[in-house]
Structure formats: structure tokens, C-alpha cells
Amino acid sequence: NAGVTQTPKFQVLKTGQSMTLQCAQDMNHNSMYWYRQDPGMGLRLIYYSASEGTTDKGEVPNGYNVSRLNKREFSLRLESAAPSQTSVYFCASSETTLSGHHNEQFFGPGTRLTVL
Amino acid sequence: AQRVTQPEKLLSVFKGAPVELKCNYSYSGSPELFWYVQYSRQRLQLLLRHISRESIKGFTADLNKGETSFHLKKPFAQEEDSAMYYCALRGEGNYQLIWGAGTKLIIKP
Numbered sequence: 676n677a678g679v680t681q682t683p684k685f686q687v688l689k690t691g692q693s694m695t696l697q698c699a700q701d702m703n704h705n706s707m708y709w710y711r712q713d714p715g716m717g718l719r720l721i722y723y724s725a726s727e728g729t730t731d732k733g734e735v736p737n738g739y740n741v742s743r744l745n746k747r748e749f750s751l752r753l754e755s756a757a758p759s760q761t762s763v764y765f766c767a768s769s770e771t772t773l774s775g776h777h778n779e780q781f782f783g784p785g786t787r788l789t790v791l
Numbered sequence: 792a793q794r795v796t797q798p799e800k801l802l803s804v805f806k807g808a809p810v811e812l813k814c815n816y817s818y819s820g821s822p823e824l825f826w827y828v829q830y831s832r833q834r835l836q837l838l839l840r841h842i843s844r845e846s847i848k849g850f851t852a853d854l855n856k857g858e859t860s861f862h863l864k865k866p867f868a869q870e871e872d873s874a875m876y877y878c879a880l881r882g883e884g885n886y887q888l889i890w891g892a893g894t895k896l897i898i899k900p
Binding site (some may be wrong): 678679705706715716718719722723725733734765771775776779780781782783784787 | 800834836838840884890
């Protein structure tokens with residue numbers, strides 16, 4: 676049981692390049708999240724997905740797109756990377772109860788992205 | 792606006808001393824409050840949540856609505872408590888967690 680996995684662990688991009696961060700969970704969770712963490716700041720939500728095929732913008736969605744093609748996987752795409760997107764990116768998942776309550780979030784190990 | 796403030800970026804105490812990590816929040820309503828922890832080279836994980844009223848690894852946290860605080864306490868710190876601690880808030884009926892900037896706790900031998 677791997678929990679939440681993320682690839683790659685590290686990535687260096689040049690300004691304008693594109694890339695996709697992959698995230699998968701094997702806990703059968705409905706909800707999945709992408710966060711970014713910058714020095715001296717708390718985690719900020721980029722996008723949220725309540726279920727396969729649905730996504731919602733979080734606090735800082737500009738410059739990112741996401742895709743939730745199935746229950747397990749939730750990918751984050753940077754179409755044209757900018758230095759301001761240098762950050763550590765975390766994926767998380769959680770179970771959502773029938774009443775709509777969100778349980779504990781489980782996190783991946785993170786991806787450290789540098790945009791030059 | 793919803794906001795979580797952890798006033799200490801770094802807290803250093805000796806082993807066996809009491810620890811208090813501060814968390815203050817701004818929210819008009821009844822929030823859910825959480826403490827998450829990240830040990831060195833490990834993933835971010837839930838430590839405790841106010842609704843469970845548990846003591847985890849000797850840590851407790853009480854929600855004080857009057858002072859809008861959710862401080863994390865442990866009476867006797869252990870070296871293995873050294874980690875980054877994050878306080879987070881979730882509003883009623885919401886999925887989004889609002890995070891504090893974190894406090895790095897160092898327990899000196």
C-alpha cells in the first residue's frame with residue numbers, strides 16, 4: 676500500500692517549458708488536491724478534485740491545469756513555466772463521507788520544481 | 792477572511808521541558824482545526840484534530856474560541872518531537888484547508 680505517490684521528485688525547467696506532475700493514490704479516495712509550498716508560507720491550494728472528471732480552482736490556480744481522468748490519478752500541468760512557479764508541490768487525497776465531510780488528508784512526498 | 796497564524800518560525804527547547812506551539816486563527820463561524828507534522832525526510836501527516844479531543848504522542852491541543860487559538864502542547868518534550876508543525880483550519884462545509892506557515896521545533900538534548 677503505497678498511499679500517495681508523486682513523480683518526479685525533482686525537476687528543473689527553463690522558463691517557457693511545459694511539464695506534468697503526476698500523482699496517484701491507492702486508498703480509493705474520492706478527493707484529491709494539489710498544493711504548492713513556498714518558503715515562509717503555508718501550503719496553498721492550487722486545484723481540488725472531488726471525483727473523477729471534476730475539478731475546482733483553489734487559491735492559486737493561475738498558470739496551472741489539472742486532469743482527473745480516473746479515481747486514482749490527478750495530474751498537474753504547467754503549460755509555460757515561469758520562475759514564480761519555483762516551489763515544492765504536494766499532492767494529497769482524502770476520503771469524503773456520504774454526508775460530504777472530508778476526512779484526514781494523506782500527502783505525497785512532494786516534487787521540488789525549479790524554473791530558471 | 793480566513794487566516795491561520797503561527798507566530799513562531801522556530802522554537803527550540805530542551806528535552807524534558809514543556810512545549811507550546813502557538814496557533815491563532817481568524818474565522819467567523821465554527822471551524823475545524825488541525826495540527827499536521829512533518830518529521831525529517833517523512834511526509835506531512837495529521838497529528839491531531841480538535842474534534843477528536845485525543846492526545847497523540849503526548850500532544851494535546853484545545854480549541855479556544857474566545858481567543859481564537861488552537862495551541863499545541865506537550866508537558867515533556869522528547870528529541871523525536873523535532874519536526875515542522877503546521878496548524879490548519881477548515882471552514883464549515885468546506886473542503887479547503889487554510890494553512891499556517893509552520894513552526895520548526897527543535898528539541899535539544
